[in-house]
Amino acid sequence: MITRFAPSPTGPLHLGHAFSALTAFDMAAQESGTFLLRIEDIDRSRFRPEWEAQIAEDLRWLGLQWPQPVVRQSDRLPIYAEALNRLTELGLTYACVCNRRDIRQAASAPQEGTPQVGPDGIVYPGTCKHAGHDLEDSAIRLHMNRALDLVGPVEFNETGPERTGIHRIPAEMMMSEVGDVVLARRDMGTSYHLSVVVDDAAQGITHVVRGLDLFEATPIHVLLQKLLDLPRPVYHHHRLIRDATGKRLAKRDDARAIAAYRAEGLSPADIRELAGLTPAP
Numbered sequence: 001m002i003t004r005f006a007p008s009p010t011g012p013l014h015l016g017h018a019f020s021a022l023t024a025f026d027m028a029a030q031e032s033g034t035f036l037l038r039i040e041d042i043d044r045s046r047f048r049p050e051w052e053a054q055i056a057e058d059l060r061w062l063g064l065q066w067p068q069p070v071v072r073q074s075d076r077l078p079i080y081a082e083a084l085n086r087l088t089e090l091g092l093t094y095a096c097v098c099n100r101r102d103i104r105q106a107a108s109a110p111q112e113g114t115p116q117v118g119p120d121g122i123v124y125p126g127t128c129k130h131a132g133h134d135l136e137d138s139a140i141r142l143h144m145n146r147a148l149d150l151v152g153p154v155e156f157n158e159t160g161p162e163r164t165g166i167h168r169i170p171a172e173m174m175m176s177e178v179g180d181v182v183l184a185r186r187d188m189g190t191s192y193h194l195s196v197v198v199d200d201a202a203q204g205i206t207h208v209v210r211g212l213d214l215f216e217a218t219p220i221h222v223l224l225q226k227l228l229d230l231p232r233p234v235y236h237h238h239r240l241i242r243d244a245t246g247k248r249l250a251k252r253d254d255a256r257a258i259a260a261y262r263a264e265g266l267s268p269a270d271i272r273e274l275a276g277l278t279p280a281p
């Protein structure tokens with residue numbers, strides 16, 4: 001078993017992240033497997049090296065260990081470009097010049113009904129699909145109907161307690177609820193979806209352990225695995241840690257930062273208990 005924790009260093013490690021990392025670590029430990037850390041730093045505008053250092057330090061303090069060197073997504077942009085090329089060669093991509101406002105307006109046009117919101121925001125209304133924009137200097141989207149025509153509907157095995165079972169997503173649902181997702185942002189040359197799929201395969205991840213907030217993105221990942229001939233891991237989406245009012249913890253909830261708990265004198269065992277985990281294996 002190979003699991004991973006894949007933080008984006010755009011803020012401190014908080015209790016929700018710690019829960020996620022500990023869950024992935026414990027799962028691997030129980031099977032004498034390997035736990036990996038991967039730094040998802042493709043969003044250069046939000047990344048800070050000091051967050052990366054703090055995250056690693058907090059994880060070590062929690063008792064986690066992982067092999068070196070740590071994979072950093074910003075070092076792998078040519079590899080993502082290659083995967084994107086492959087999809088383009090299959091005729092599955094198109095360039096999009098819409099900004100968020102264009103998309104909101106097009107999706108709210110009277111004939112469109114209520115805009116459908118998917119795992120990536122408003123489902124793209126297709127404005128640029130046949131415009132033939134230059135692939136250079138644009139966002140690149142997946143031609144969802146062609147992709148589904150090529151590889152058929154997606155299916156994955158979920159072992160997380162909330163959604164256990166085999167999930168099959170019909171093509172119509174992928175079209176209406178996910179749509180032509182962005183594979184490469186204009187300023188990045190890749191996207192979370194493309195990078196995560198390429199890296200989980202490259203690192204031989206057998207079990208993707210992450211929060212339920214990413215459950216809805218999983219069909220996109222499985223589709224990309226099929227298109228790129230990559231193995232499909234098992235998925236394990238865990239519950240989210242909420243604050244006292246029931247809201248999901250966000251990066252700005254600094255009161256729940258592990259560094260803040262440490263400063264208050266809590267121990268790693270206290271953190272496990274706070275997150276509702278059993279003592280270290």
Ligand code: GLU
Nearest residue numbers: 006007008040196210214
């Ligand atoms: N980097 C993502 C995040 O911080 C997690 C990616 C994943 O686990 O698939 O939310």
